[in-house]
Amino acid sequence: MLRELSNVLGVNIENILLGELDPNDTDGGNMRRINFYVCHNCGNIINSSSEAQISCCGRKLELQIPTLENVDHEITVNEIENEYYITIQHEMSKTHYISFIAHVTLDRVIIVKLYPEQDAEVRIPKMVRGDFYAYCSQHGLWMKVNK
Structure with a gap:
């Protein structure tokens, strides 16, 4: 019913x-x-x-709830040509890994899914200013404010 x-x-x-x-x-x-x-x-x-x-x-x-990045979860963003190259020095085992990286701007979201045992790095198209997010399977959501 x-x-x-x-x-x-x-x-x-x-x-x-x-x-x-x-x-x-x-x-x-x-x-x-x-x-x-x-x-x-x-x-x-x-x-x-x-x-x-x-x-x-x-x-x-x-x-x-996102936490600002710290030394254990630092999101590094480099601009290469027309792309952002995003890396995170983080364990990528089956029990502790970065599940996704996202870039959020005023009008769009790009989410890249990551899997255990691959590197925590992605390339996404460069867009207007926005914030970067990464989700750790054990420590939750992390955020880098793009200035």
């Missing part, structure tokens, strides 16, 4: 059970306030430009 009610109302079953049927406030979808969600079960990466309730593999995903 909940599934049918969910379809009729166009509302997530979880929201029905919680009694939360209020829509988000309209904020224009500002990409500078991007949110990342990562499923620890399947590795799915989901982003949103405003508050969201995201589920994957039957579990509610937690919003990943």
Whole structure:
């Protein structure tokens, strides 16, 4: 019965059970306030430009709050011709690795998925100023503010 009610109302079953049927406030979808969600079960990466309730593999995903880069998670960005060459000196084992690197500008997001046992480096097209993100499988989301 909940599934049918969910379809009729166009509302997530979880929201029905919680009694939360209020829509988000309209904020224009500002990409500078991007949110990342990562499923620890399947590795799915989901982003949103405003508050969201995201589920994957039957579990509610937690919003990943970015931490500014530090010496253990330093995001190095070099400009080579018309590309950014992004590297992170980080372990890339099956249990501890960088899952993705993202570049977020005012109007777009580029996400490059990485896998264990490959180098934590990517090349992406150079775009207008934006911020860089990297997600560590053990330590969460890291951010480099591009000045």
